[in-house]
Amino acid sequence: MYAQMIKSESSNDDPQALAEFQARIDRGERIEPKEWMPEGYRKTLIRQIGQHAHSEIVGQLPEGNWITRAPTLERKQILLAKVQDEAGHGLYLYSACETLGVTRDELFEKLHSGAMKYSSIFNYPTLTWADMGAIGWLVDGAAIMNQVPLQRTSYGPYARAMVRICKEESFHQRQGYSIMMKMAQGTPAQKEMAQDALNRFWYPSLMMFGPSDAESVHSTQNMAWKIKINTNDELRQRFVNETVPQAEYLGLTVPDEHLRWNDDKQGYDFSEPDWDEFFEVLKGNGPCNEERLGARRKAWDDGQWFREGLSAYADKQAARRTAAE
Amino acid sequence: MALDGRDPVQIDDALRPALFDWLCRLGDNALILGHRTSEWCGHGPALEEDIALANTALDLIGHCQMWLGLAAEVEGQGRTADQLAYLRDAMAFRNVKLVELPNGDIGQTIMREFLFDAFHFELLTALSTSPNTRVAEIAAKALKEVAYQLDRASDLVVRLGDGTEESHARMQAALDHLWPYTGEMFTADAVDTAMTEAGIAPDLSDLHTRWTATVKDILDEATLTLPERRFDVHTGGKQGRHTEHLGYLLAEMQFLQRAYPGAEW
Amino acid sequence: MVTASTDQIWEWLAEVPDPEIPVVSVTELGIIRDVRWDDDTLRVAVTPTYSGCPATAVIDMMVEDKLREKGIEKLALERRLSPPWTTDWITDSARDKLRAYGIAPPVNGTASDGRMSRAARLAGSNLTIECPRCGSTHTDKVSQFGSTPCKAAYVCRDCLEPFDYFKCH
Numbered sequence: 001m002y003a004q005m006i007k008s009e010s011s012n013d014d015p016q017a018l019a020e021f022q023a024r025i026d027r028g029e030r031i032e033p034k035e036w037m038p039e040g041y042r043k044t045l046i047r048q049i050g051q052h053a054h055s056e057i058v059g060q061l062p063e064g065n066w067i068t069r070a071p072t073l074e075r076k077q078i079l080l081a082k083v084q085d086e087a088g089h090g091l092y093l094y095s096a097c098e099t100l101g102v103t104r105d106e107l108f109e110k111l112h113s114g115a116m117k118y119s120s121i122f123n124y125p126t127l128t129w130a131d132m133g134a135i136g137w138l139v140d141g142a143a144i145m146n147q148v149p150l151q152r153t154s155y156g157p158y159a160r161a162m163v164r165i166c167k168e169e170s171f172h173q174r175q176g177y178s179i180m181m182k183m184a185q186g187t188p189a190q191k192e193m194a195q196d197a198l199n200r201f202w203y204p205s206l207m208m209f210g211p212s213d214a215e216s217v218h219s220t221q222n223m224a225w226k227i228k229i230n231t232n233d234e235l236r237q238r239f240v241n242e243t244v245p246q247a248e249y250l251g252l253t254v255p256d257e258h259l260r261w262n263d264d265k266q267g268y269d270f271s272e273p274d275w276d277e278f279f280e281v282l283k284g285n286g287p288c289n290e291e292r293l294g295a296r297r298k299a300w301d302d303g304q305w306f307r308e309g310l311s312a313y314a315d316k317q318a319a320r321r322t323a324a325e
Numbered sequence: 326m327a328l329d330g331r332d333p334v335q336i337d338d339a340l341r342p343a344l345f346d347w348l349c350r351l352g353d354n355a356l357i358l359g360h361r362t363s364e365w366c367g368h369g370p371a372l373e374e375d376i377a378l379a380n381t382a383l384d385l386i387g388h389c390q391m392w393l394g395l396a397a398e399v400e401g402q403g404r405t406a407d408q409l410a411y412l413r414d415a416m417a418f419r420n421v422k423l424v425e426l427p428n429g430d431i432g433q434t435i436m437r438e439f440l441f442d443a444f445h446f447e448l449l450t451a452l453s454t455s456p457n458t459r460v461a462e463i464a465a466k467a468l469k470e471v472a473y474q475l476d477r478a479s480d481l482v483v484r485l486g487d488g489t490e491e492s493h494a495r496m497q498a499a500l501d502h503l504w505p506y507t508g509e510m511f512t513a514d515a516v517d518t519a520m521t522e523a524g525i526a527p528d529l530s531d532l533h534t535r536w537t538a539t540v541k542d543i544l545d546e547a548t549l550t551l552p553e554r555r556f557d558v559h560t561g562g563k564q565g566r567h568t569e570h571l572g573y574l575l576a577e578m579q580f581l582q583r584a585y586p587g588a589e590w
Numbered sequence: 591m592v593t594a595s596t597d598q599i600w601e602w603l604a605e606v607p608d609p610e611i612p613v614v615s616v617t618e619l620g621i622i623r624d625v626r627w628d629d630d631t632l633r634v635a636v637t638p639t640y641s642g643c644p645a646t647a648v649i650d651m652m653v654e655d656k657l658r659e660k661g662i663e664k665l666a667l668e669r670r671l672s673p674p675w676t677t678d679w680i681t682d683s684a685r686d687k688l689r690a691y692g693i694a695p696p697v698n699g700t701a702s703d704g705r706m707s708r709a710a711r712l713a714g715s716n717l718t719i720e721c722p723r724c725g726s727t728h729t730d731k732v733s734q735f736g737s738t739p740c741k742a743a744y745v746c747r748d749c750l751e752p753f754d755y756f757k758c759h
């Protein structure tokens with residue numbers, strides 16, 4: 001889940017209009033950019049889609065870390081294409097955000113200043129090649145779990161972006177799993193790397209869904225607006241149910257001694273991640289927060305002359321065109 | 326995927342070593358430039374550039390696979406494209422020095438891409454009608470991607486050269502820095518001459534004429550000045566005499582294959 | 591042993607979706623170049639879309655799985671590079687499906703030729719891309735590349751929809 005703990009904004013709109021808006025959503029209608037929407041709905045969406053977009057962009061970094069060291073030409077291609085996809089997802093999502101009346105530059109500004117967040121998962125380091133497998137398998141897997149229901153979200157451009165994004169994410173998950181498979185069936189050293197990657201990424205992946213929000217007022221409002229479709233706990237449970245058999249198939253051990261199948265709920269019982277750690281990571285105290293945000297800020301600052309150059313040229317060309325007419 | 330089955334050499338068998346060497350030049354240029362380009366992943370000056378640079382790197386790695394795959398077939402020693410990429414040391418690499426230089430700022434990266442693409446485009450255009458059909462079809466395939474890479478790089482050189490004072494100064498500095506490395510692309514040695522005489526490859530001096538026309542044209546539109554110094558100061562890459570930078574690049578690229586010999590990934 | 595007609599094989603292959611844009615099949619994209627029997631071996635020639643396309647290996651695997659599932663025993667896949675793939679080979683049916691999926695189909699004859707001129711730069715893009723959602727031609731390019739190499743990102747100035755354009759190649 002790339003959007004964690006999205007607070008809903010309150011709306012001071014006319015109650016009549018609000019009720020009609022809610023009725024449209026309840027009927028399953030899609031809300032389109034030029035239609036009326038409550039201010040709170042608009043702001044909450046910007047926060048959620050923006051955070052999702054930031055996650056795609058920052059998410060280039062942990063995997064980008066291994067592109068130059070990919071072990072075969074084909075793996076290098078697959079990883080490059082995946083990172084390109086993630087940047088492309090960022091582009092879709094920023095564009096979807098722009099339909100709500102905010103610019104991409106404003107969103108970047110908020111990312112760089114720390115006013116907006118990106119998913120906690122990308123603040124963990126990628127230490128071995130097996131992490132490329134673990135990220136595709138677990139992180140893209142968790143993202144899919146969250147994003148598949150969002151294909152039915154009430155906001156049109158977001159829902160349609162999700163449809164295309166989900167197809168590509170499943171492709172990523174498959175490729176990640178194939179890396180894990182090779183490693184798990186490889187030499188003892190490769191298998192050890194694979195197990196170690198699972199050990200390190202398991203709990204951070206569970207954290208991607210955010211802490212339990214069944215009681216949260218924000219969650220209730222966002223669910224009424226169909227910006228959120230399932231509770232965090234539901235999605236986390238689904239993820240565990242789906243992933244544990246995959247780990248078993250790989251011959252790897254999920255690092256949770258309390259993990260067991262529960263026949264009554266037809267799902268696994270499992271240990272909660274360390275939520276203190278999660279909140280520390282959100283606060284900026286994760287292993288890679290400074291590096292990740294620092295890298296994005298540096299890219300932005302170093303690129304300023306480049307962007308200014310392009311826009312100066314565009315202005316000159318516009319003037320030349322006018323002069324030629 | 327089954328091997329092609331058609332004869333990859335298609336010329337006098339005595340030319341096999343030269344053909345192998347020459348194919349490695351094509352493959353290594355694509356591999357090393359692709360590697361450098363991929364270093365930008367996630368660090369580009371705008372989201373559009375992150376995407377475009379990843380894409381350019383992807384194309385180049387794809388070209389490298391085709392060329393090194395054919396080189397391995399020509400060599401006939403049972404090596405694969407991966408083995409050529411990951412298990413040769415610096416002195417066996419055959420790329421020009423231009424492509425192994427560190428990226429510098431984004432302006433230098435784009436200027437390098439432009440100078441190389443303008444050569445690459447002419448080379449592949451000529452090779453796409455080579456009588457060696459294996460060479461011709463790889464060239465024709467790669468040419469389609471190199472055509473849009475060249476269009477993109479030229480466009481950026483023009484826009485940044487004719488942008489702000491700062492972008493102009495940076496592009497001029499990039500050009501001045503890279504210029505003495507460009508001559509190597511056109512300096513023919515025994516391998517190039519053998520390929521030209523066998524009718525497989527074009528004459529490098531013809532390519533040079535066409536390259537100069539394109540480069541002059543674009544630099545002029547970009548309001549940049551052609552450097553006066555010699556353009557063939559730094560040569561030797563094609564013969565395996567590289568800059569200090571290549572060793573570090575390979576140490577990084579080949580790390581896993583070297584640390585875990587024989588493992589499958 | 592199954593010895594189906596090549597027409598039958600083409601129909602089976604039409605069931606194999608493109609892994610990244612699953613609304614269109616590999617045959618509609620024009621990447622299956624040839625299907626023929628060579629004694630009791632079925633030979634299928636596949637061409638890559640882009641040189642660096644990482645979906646190529648996945649497509650080979652999906653083609654193989656499909657044909658095995660249909661009972662083909664002896665199968666040889668060939669990589670065919672020539673003539674290089676072009677978006678002109680995408681069928682009309684696939685173009686409609688792309689549009690319905692939110693991707694504007696390629697405008698034939700507009701591939702880069704490496705010779706973009708000063709005049710063309712001054713004129714700006716003369717390519718008119720229709721918004722796949724509302725049909726408006728009042729659209730702007732946002733990025734030359736999208737999430738996959740084949741696509742560029744556009745936005746519609748009328749309905750505001752961000753959409754992909756499948757570039758001519």
Ligand SMILES: [Fe+2]
Pocket residue numbers: 056085086089165169
């Ligand atoms: Fe993504």
Ligand SMILES: [Fe+2]
Pocket residue numbers: 085086140168169172
């Ligand atoms: Fe992904």
Ligand SMILES: [Fe+2]
Pocket residue numbers: 081082084085168610737738739
């Ligand atoms: Fe992709």
Ligand SMILES: [Zn+2]
Pocket residue numbers: 721722723724725726746747748749750751
């Ligand atoms: Zn529209």
